[in-house]
Amino acid sequence: MTSLLNTQRPPVFCPGCSHERVVTSLDKALDNRGLQGHQLVIVSDIGCSGLFDTFFNAHAFHGLHGRALTYATGLKMARPDLKVVVTMGDGGLGIGGAHVLATCRRNIDLTLLVLNNFNYGMTGGQCSATTPSEAQVGSGFLNRLEKPVDICTLAGAAGAPYLARLSAYQKDLSEQIGAAVDYAGFSVVDIWGVCPGRYTKHNQLTPKRIDERLADLPAVNGPVSENQRSEYSHAYAELAARQIDSDALTHIPAQFQAPQSGRREVVILGGAGQRIVTAGELLCLAGISAGLHVTQKNDYPITVLRGHSVSELVLDAREIGFTGIDRPDVVLALSPEGVARRPAMWPRLSSDAMVIAAKGVSLPHCNAHVEVLDFKAGKIKSADWALAALAVMAARGRVLTQEMLAAAVRHRFSGKVRDLALATIARATALTAEG
Amino acid sequence: MAMQFMEGNEAIARGAVAAGCRFFAGYPITPATTVYNNMLRLLPPLGGICLQGEDEIASIGFCLGAAMTGAKALTATSGPGISLYSEQISFAIGSEIPLVIVNIQRLGPSTGSATRGADGDIQFMQWGNSGGQPVIVLAPVDIRDCYTLTAHAFNLAERFRCPVFLAANKEIAMTRESVDLDRLPLPAPVERRTADARNPFLPFATADGELVPRFLPIGGQRLVRQTSSTHGPDGYITTDAGIIDAMQKRLRAKIHSAADALALYDADIDPAADTLVIAYGVSARAVRKAVAARREQGRKLSLLVLKTLWPVPEGLLRENLAAHRRAVVVEMNLGQYVREIERLAGATRVDFFGQMDGNLLHPRRIAKAL
Numbered sequence A: 001m002t003s004l005l006n007t008q009r010p011p012v013f014c015p016g017c018s019h020e021r022v023v024t025s026l027d028k029a030l031d032n033r034g035l036q037g038h039q040l041v042i043v044s045d046i047g048c049s050g051l052f053d054t055f056f057n058a059h060a061f062h063g064l065h066g067r068a069l070t071y072a073t074g075l076k077m078a079r080p081d082l083k084v085v086v087t088m089g090d091g092g093l094g095i096g097g098a099h100v101l102a103t104c105r106r107n108i109d110l111t112l113l114v115l116n117n118f119n120y121g122m123t124g125g126q127c128s129a130t131t132p133s134e135a136q137v138g139s140g141f142l143n144r145l146e147k148p149v150d151i152c153t154l155a156g157a158a159g160a161p162y163l164a165r166l167s168a169y170q171k172d173l174s175e176q177i178g179a180a181v182d183y184a185g186f187s188v189v190d191i192w193g194v195c196p197g198r199y200t201k202h203n204q205l206t207p208k209r210i211d212e213r214l215a216d217l218p219a220v221n222g223p224v225s226e227n228q229r230s231e232y233s234h235a236y237a238e239l240a241a242r243q244i245d246s247d248a249l250t251h252i253p254a255q256f257q258a259p260q261s262g263r264r265e266v267v268i269l270g271g272a273g274q275r276i277v278t279a280g281e282l283l284c285l286a287g288i289s290a291g292l293h294v295t296q297k298n299d300y301p302i303t304v305l306r307g308h309s310v311s312e313l314v315l316d317a318r319e320i321g322f323t324g325i326d327r328p329d330v331v332l333a334l335s336p337e338g339v340a341r342r343p344a345m346w347p348r349l350s351s352d353a354m355v356i357a358a359k360g361v362s363l364p365h366c367n368a369h370v371e372v373l374d375f376k377a378g379k380i381k382s383a384d385w386a387l388a389a390l391a392v393m394a395a396r397g398r399v400l401t402q403e404m405l406a407a408a409v410r411h412r413f414s415g416k417v418r419d420l421a422l423a424t425i426a427r428a429t430a431l432t433a434e435g
Numbered sequence B: 001m002a003m004q005f006m007e008g009n010e011a012i013a014r015g016a017v018a019a020g021c022r023f024f025a026g027y028p029i030t031p032a033t034t035v036y037n038n039m040l041r042l043l044p045p046l047g048g049i050c051l052q053g054e055d056e057i058a059s060i061g062f063c064l065g066a067a068m069t070g071a072k073a074l075t076a077t078s079g080p081g082i083s084l085y086s087e088q089i090s091f092a093i094g095s096e097i098p099l100v101i102v103n104i105q106r107l108g109p110s111t112g113s114a115t116r117g118a119d120g121d122i123q124f125m126q127w128g129n130s131g132g133q134p135v136i137v138l139a140p141v142d143i144r145d146c147y148t149l150t151a152h153a154f155n156l157a158e159r160f161r162c163p164v165f166l167a168a169n170k171e172i173a174m175t176r177e178s179v180d181l182d183r184l185p186l187p188a189p190v191e192r193r194t195a196d197a198r199n200p201f202l203p204f205a206t207a208d209g210e211l212v213p214r215f216l217p218i219g220g221q222r223l224v225r226q227t228s229s230t231h232g233p234d235g236y237i238t239t240d241a242g243i244i245d246a247m248q249k250r251l252r253a254k255i256h257s258a259a260d261a262l263a264l265y266d267a268d269i270d271p272a273a274d275t276l277v278i279a280y281g282v283s284a285r286a287v288r289k290a291v292a293a294r295r296e297q298g299r300k301l302s303l304l305v306l307k308t309l310w311p312v313p314e315g316l317l318r319e320n321l322a323a324h325r326r327a328v329v330v331e332m333n334l335g336q337y338v339r340e341i342e343r344l345a346g347a348t349r350v351d352f353f354g355q356m357d358g359n360l361l362h363p364r365r366i367a368k369a370l
């Protein structure tokens, strides 16, 4: 049996501080399990409990207040074979509350020892999340206004599969800590102790009083049956192994000739549900099939199925510097929300520009050539109008050709979706012949 | 010719994977979310780890833990997330933890505009953490840079054991572009230099003539200490002013002394020009157009596109500033990096052109300023 205590750096707590009992009990527990320093990481944060990592001959990771569980999670996920023990005070528990709850929900195999002494010792005895309302602490009257949390109740509700509420003075402390360390999942150990440096100067808290108060609470010590489930790093490995490698990147070969040379700008003004982004992508893929450089910028609200959807496309044989829209060559006006989204654009449209508008969408005055199409009469659903409008562009030889569009559709879609897209293109092309 | 079509954030994710990154943790935030989406698709099949933290503080904390086991770790966020990262960034700087932080900048201040671009965090990335020690910040101009600079960022993080920012912008990150990643030359992956595990190990000691401590992983045979406290070479807290002074100066010197050596930039210098245009990020694209247009009109101009913003490549800038009578600094903000140019300008006059209204700078408007 070899202790992991660092004899060069003995504990430096105030005389009578219960933290020291936890140090020796933890050491005994680790020692009893035959754990060696290199198999173990002690992760700590700020405060008197944050000194723990310095007392052990083990890997050590000491970080910011309340964040110990974040480092521990990264360590454990990267090295699931390591034993990771995290120490924090009731201060770290409070400031890092979100991490405590999330770690309970995750159930990653870490052991959390909360050295709960009901106040912030290091900074002068201010109230923490566990300070009783009636205590006299360094926060004046403020703690009287807040209700303390019970760590085990909180952690249990958040899904912690192993809980223990202990006194730093109980005789079997090292066995209890050892059992938590053995548990293959997240174990939360709430260890009540006294802080003679700060807390017990003004408050009556003795080992006996701790026992009495613990006896008033329901006993919590061991696995929580309703929270038993797979440990996170194992479950992750299992699910990750089933993920299909979809890394393959596809190239679109340049095989066609674009109908025009020079920079071309297209703006698709539509609404949610009209597959505007997909149509923009198809136009870009078509451009790539003609050896063009392309860019696509999309603009839609953060909510879905409501409001505008605008896609701005630039195609150019040369590299594209400016990705914004300057003078659109073609505007597809497919919904009132989309048209309303670009009010400043309309007066600037030149007479060479073309607007393809769905019937019923009213347009501001402009100098461009406007072609109105009755997609409904052509039995084309609103969700396909953007694709249909691309087919109209292709039929008119604007920006893309029919073979470029067909190549884009074949690249982007397969099976039934592809057949439907090609059918939409055929119907839209027929509409242009009628018109 | 054959091209692929993707957005900048996908190129960043693929650049990271190509550089050997196998650990990602992040918290969703527009316009950085798709870096996370792509890492979630790419990493698990490679045996890598991709996690969603409960918040940004946790996400970067996961990365710090993983990085100390030897992993190459990546996180990605935007301005509000960088604010939350701050305490962990200073930890990574002071305790020499390699990490790449993608900042897809969006219009601020504060929550600002989730879907509008800006380069508003340029000084913030360097100075927005406690302690005032240097970091490295690279700024991509386009999707190709998203891929290659991400790989550079990992190499620099490994080499200097420090956080490296990739300062992108919504206008690059969420814009889809044609690109052929396979044809872009990536730097050969660099691994952090390790100590000989057979010898006694001091986690923050540096060998003679070296400024970066050799690494050993947490979890190896040799015990490793990592600490956010002011520490000596042994990784224990110290109050010895001499040790503190040496450590602070080394943290500064390891980055500053390499500033010109690690400067990435495109220089298009006309020896006959009296005006030097300096730009970075997505604005540099519009600036290139503007410069080309003005040159067609017979105006002689030089152009310097900076891809390493921090540490400031002072030698490069001083030399080029001295060769011109006037410098015009173009930024997608109301004047941030121009402060660095001004302090290096000497007798050269420095003008600024910028805007921060959520729109891209227009080449025609820039051209007028030249």
Ligand code: SF4
Residues within 6 Å of the ligand: A012, A013, A014, A016, A017, A018, A019, A048, A117, A121, A122, A194, A195, A196, A197, A198, A199
């Ligand atoms: S201040 Fe309190 S917790 Fe800190 S060492 Fe002293 S007695 Fe222990």
